[in-house]
Amino acid sequence: MNAQDIAALADRIAEYRRARKVMDFLADATATLSEEDAYKVQFAVHDRLTVDGKNPLAGWKVAFSVPAQYEPLKLSGPAFAGLYKDGIRPSGVVFEKGWPLKAGVECEMVARLARDVPKAAGDYTAETIVPFVSNLYCGMEVVENRYGDVSKLGGPGRIADDVLQAACIVGTEIKDWQKLDFANVQGHSEHEGKELAKGPGSMVMGGAMIALAWLANRLIAHGKHLKAGDMVLTGSVHPPQFLPGPGKAKSEFAGLGGAEITVR
Numbered sequence: 001m002n003a004q005d006i007a008a009l010a011d012r013i014a015e016y017r018r019a020r021k022v023m024d025f026l027a028d029a030t031a032t033l034s035e036e037d038a039y040k041v042q043f044a045v046h047d048r049l050t051v052d053g054k055n056p057l058a059g060w061k062v063a064f065s066v067p068a069q070y071e072p073l074k075l076s077g078p079a080f081a082g083l084y085k086d087g088i089r090p091s092g093v094v095f096e097k098g099w100p101l102k103a104g105v106e107c108e109m110v111a112r113l114a115r116d117v118p119k120a121a122g123d124y125t126a127e128t129i130v131p132f133v134s135n136l137y138c139g140m141e142v143v144e145n146r147y148g149d150v151s152k153l154g155g156p157g158r159i160a161d162d163v164l165q166a167a168c169i170v171g172t173e174i175k176d177w178q179k180l181d182f183a184n185v186q187g188h189s190e191h192e193g194k195e196l197a198k199g200p201g202s203m204v205m206g207g208a209m210i211a212l213a214w215l216a217n218r219l220i221a222h223g224k225h226l227k228a229g230d231m232v233l234t235g236s237v238h239p240p241q242f243l244p245g246p247g248k249a250k251s252e253f254a255g256l257g258g259a260e261i262t263v264r
Contacts, residue, residue, distance in 0.1 A: 001037040010044035013161050016146070017049060020099050023161070024148045030157030035076060038156035039222060045161065046082050059083040059113075059231035060219070061141065062211045063163040064155070065204045069239065073155030078205065078235075080215055081162035088231055091140075091171040091259040100144035100166040103243050103263050105196070106236030107187035107251035109208045110139035110170055117216045117226040124216045126182075126209035132226070133212070136177040140189070140251035140259040141233045142167035143240045164240065168233050172257025182207030186254040187237040192247040199237035208234040 001009075009029060016023045030038070050056050063079045064070035070077055095103065114134035117124070144166035147153050158164060174180070183206055188198035205211040211234045216226050226232070243249055243263060252258030 001033065001040075006037065006040050006044055009160065010041050010048055013041070013045050014048035017045070017161075020101065022101060022148050023146055026147055026157050026161060027149075027152040027154070030154065030160055033156040033160065035156055035159065038159035041160035042081060042162060049084065055084050055086050057082050058085040058088050059168070059233075060215060060226070061163065061165055061168070061233035062204070062215050062235040063158075065211060065235040070155065073158070075155035078211075078214065079155070079159050079163055080218055081159065081165050083165065083168050083231060083233065087165070087167040089167050089169050091169055092261075093167075093169065094262045095142070095264065097264045100142060100146075102145040103166065104143040104145065104164070104240040105189045105191075105243065105249045105251060105261075106141040106143060106240050107189045107199070107238060107253070108139050108141050108204075108233045108236050109174070109253070110137040110168060111135070111208070111212055111232045111234055112137070113226050113228055113230040113232070115228045119220050119225045122217065122220055124213040126207060126213050129209055129213040129216055130178060136174045136208075138171040138174060138251070138253045138257040138259055139233065140169040140171065140249075140261065141165070141236060142169060142261060145242060168231055169259040169261055170231070171251075171259025174256050182209060185256065187251065189238065189241055189249065189251040191241075191243050191249045196241040197238035201237060203237045204235035211235045
C-alpha cells in the first residue's frame with residue numbers, strides 16, 4: 001500500500017469514527033493489508049483524530065496476547081493500539097444509547113506511567129519496566145463492533161482501526177501491586193450478574209508486566225515510546241465478550257477489586 005492509499009484509508013476510518021457509523025467497508029478494504037502497513041494506517045488515524053488537540057492520545061492497549069488469539073487472524077504476534085483521552089473513564093460510567101455501537105468487555109489491569117520510558121534503553125523486561133509504573137488498577141476495556149460482521153475483519157484491519165478500542169475503564173487501585181503473582185491472578189467479566197468469561201493473568205503473555213514491557217519495546221521499534229501519564233490496558237484475561245443487550249457489566253479480579261459500566 002502506498003502513502004496515498006494509506007492516507008485515503010485513514011481519512012475514511014477517521015470520518016466514520018467521528019460520525020459513529022458502521023464501517024461495513026473495512027473488511028474488504030483491508031483484506032490484503034500487511035501488518036506493517038496496518039500500523040501506518042493506525043498512526044495516520046491517530047493523527048487525524050487528534051489533529052485539533054481536543055482529544056489527544058492518552059495511552060495504549062495490548063491486544064491478542066496469546067497465539068490462540070493472533071494466529072487465527074494471521075498475525076505474527078500480539079498487537080497494540082491507541083487510547084484517546086475521551087475514552088479514559090471511571091468505574092460506574094454510563095454509556096447512553098448510540099455509542100458504543102455494539103459494546104463488548106474485557107477484564108484487564110490498567111497501568112499508569114510515572115515517567116517517560118526512554119527509547120535509548122530498549123529491550124525492557126517485566127522487571128525493568130516496573131519502576132516506570134506509578135499506579136495499577138483493576139480495569140475493563142470496552143470494545144466496540146463498529147463493522148457489522150466483525151468476524152470478517154482480519155488482524156491487519158483490526159490493527160488499522162485501533163483493535164476495536166472504545167474506552168478504558170479505570171476501577172479499583174491495587175495496593176502493593178509489585179508483590180502480585182501476576183500469572184495467577186483470576187479475573188472474570190459478567191453482565192447483569194451472569195458470568196460471561198473468566199481467565200488467569202497468565203493469559204496476558206504470562207502476566208501484565210510482561211505485556212507492558214513488550215509494549216514498551218514494540219512502540220520503540222515503531223519510533224514511539226510510553227510517556228509519563230499514559231494509561232495502558234495491559235491485555236485481557238479472556239477474549240472480548242459482546243454484551244447481549246443493555247444493562248450493567250462488571251469486570252473483577254478476585255480479591256483485588258474491579259470496574260463496572262452501564263450501557264443504556
